[in-house]
Amino acid sequence: MFRTVKNLRGRGRKPKVTTVLARWIMREVKKNPRITTKAILMNLGSAGGNISRQTVQRTLHTTGFHGRRPRRTPLLQIRNTKGRLAFANAHLDKEKDFWSSVLWSDETKIELFGHNDLAFIWRKKGEAFNPKNTIPTVKHGGGNLMFWRCFSADGPGNLITVNSTMKKEQYIKILNNHIRQSAEKLGLGHQWTFQHDNDPKHTAKVVKK
Template sequence: MRLLKTFRTVKNLRGRGRKPKVTPVLARRMVREVKKNSRITTKAILMNLDSAGGNISRQTVQRTLHTAGFHGRRPMRTPLLQIRHTKTRLAFANAHLDKDEDFWSSVLWSDETKIELFGHNDVAFIWRKNGEAFNPKNTIPTVKHCGGNLMFWGCFSAGGPGNLITVNGTMKKEQYIKILNNNIRQSAEKLGLGHQWTVQHYNDPKHTAKVVKKWLADKNINVLQ
């Protein structure tokens, strides 16, 4: 009643209740630490704040970062690209900007993938905002390496997946031709691509070998450059 009579309201007034331990200045310092190093831990943030942090907990640091829009996420794994790879991919994208939906629907995409059986499985977390998953500082570059693994060849189009084949040992140009011969046309027919379709594979040495190019030409199979 006293609050109503004095201030004409029953709402809590500013300044009432327990004062927050994290000041706006301290919150900005936490955000700067995360922007400087997205892989920093809450424990390391507290150590960097030193005495300025006062008696605050790691949970308080987390809540402060959540309020600022940063959340702990697993980093995206992306291929380790060199400058020449980036330029080539950009040139490919620019060369096909005018292609319509019908063209892309007729493309049969193919590739090989290796699944590591005994890989590095440690869980890493980063602090990032939504929409920043593929920022280079928020990703883990990956490279191919030997070890316990399984390799597969597969293909797909806009209509769905094609054949999936297990590759025995290291794939060479002779084995690649055999896989294409047994699967590429069958996959195109299964996906209903008709007679006018194009196959895509990247510039791996076994893909660009002369015998592979000759086989594709002899079979009148269009290749997306």
């Protein structure tokens, strides 16, 4: 009748999720990224017809939404947020030369054995304790190492191992011994800005002095 072997529009099973329904599901996820497919179906009620959780999942996947673990970020209080915004606004129009004259510093902790990150694996039933599917652990976590380092736009400065927990006295000693030396090595000249975060040992009165 149609003189063609192509699939014609209107043939086949109609999709259960209409365009309007798909937009509604996307709005629900945008309003609350933590909402579950079960909760979406409950909110839909009779409007959702007989669609399943898998259908909702597929609808979200086709629109670019996928389930992921939320990233961990520092807990910021209102004063922290205001401080960051004020810093950003104050330095918004700074020239590239200004940022080239800034010396930044921070500390980091490295686990000696294993890591703190959560991981996923694919395994079959009964293979939970297969060595390939486990993460080895040691008593008390195996310990860690703390490092301090400074850096600028031109590269890294000195790298220092921190013994035990860094306190303000040890921080002052590091600054006295390594800040100027790093600035000279990085070619910052005689006028440069030192920048560190608001960690309590950084903001102690004796450190500021």
